[in-house]
Amino acid sequence: MCRGLESLPITCLERAKELKARFGSFLLKQELNFMGLTNKADKLRVEEALKWRVSFQNLLAHKDGLCAFRAFLVLEYSEENIAFYLACEDYKNTKSASKLCAKAKKIYEEFIGCDAPREVNLDHETRTITKKNLEQPTVSCFELAQSKIYALMEKDCYPRFLKSTLYLDITRQLTP
Numbered sequence: 287m288c289r290g291l292e293s294l295p296i297t298c299l300e301r302a303k304e305l306k307a308r309f310g311s312f313l314l315k316q317e318l319n320f321m322g323l324t325n326k327a328d329k330l331r332v333e334e335a336l337k338w339r340v341s342f343q344n345l346l347a348h349k350d351g352l353c354a355f356r357a358f359l360v361l362e363y364s365e366e367n368i369a370f371y372l373a374c375e376d377y378k379n380t381k382s383a384s385k386l387c388a389k390a391k392k393i394y395e396e397f398i399g400c401d402a403p404r405e406v407n408l409d410h411e412t413r414t415i416t417k418k419n420l421e422q423p424t425v426s427c428f429e430l431a432q433s434k435i436y437a438l439m440e441k442d443c444y445p446r447f448l449k450s451t452l453y454l455d456i457t458r459q460l461t462p
Contacts, residue, residue: 332460339448342440354456358447366404367439370397374432378425390423398431406435 330350338345338354345351352368359365373393380386397406398416408416412431419427447453 330456330460332457335453335457335460338453342436342444345444345447354452355444355447358450358452359443361452362443362446364443366397366406367435367443369404370406370435371432371439373397374428377428380425386425387423390420390427393428394420406431407438408434 334348334350338348338351345355356365356368359368370393373396377386377389377393380389394402394416396402396404398408398413399405408431412434416428416431419430
């Protein structure tokens with residue numbers, strides 16, 4: 287299993303960025319095909335896709351919007367943010383106390399802990415509070431960290447998504 291980009295030599299990372307720049311539009315079209323959005327024009331109405339522009343919450347609430355946003359974050363190398371957010375949403379819906387503890391540990395190790403494979407960008411204070419919350423896991427123990435990542439995506443990733451060729455291509459394909 288890949289432990290992250292930081293384990294690759296810098297020349298590999300530079301080459302990957304160069305290839306992404308060269309083949310970006312091709313990769314984007316392949317990603318849209320993979321998501322099924324290019325063939326879904328009849329199912330996904332333009333009004334729905336345009337609602338994604340109204341608010342970040344509208345985007346996340348729509349299945350295809352979430353899928354498109356996730357694809358965008360993959361292309362931006364920041365998919366861990368939405369993965370963490372969704373893991374926290376799933377965690378909050380956990381009913382069993384025994385599963386709560388195991389899920390909390392898994393989320394912490396995957397996204398927050400030292401050398402986490404999909405580490406999210408959190409300040410030291412938030413990490414410390416979250417770690418303390420895990421001593422007695424409750425459904426709200428990730429609330430602070432989740433709200434910070436949500437705010438980061440809303441202020442940074444979401445505006446870039448709305449300007450991205452991925453979103454613009456989706457809306458163009460849906461426009462009659």
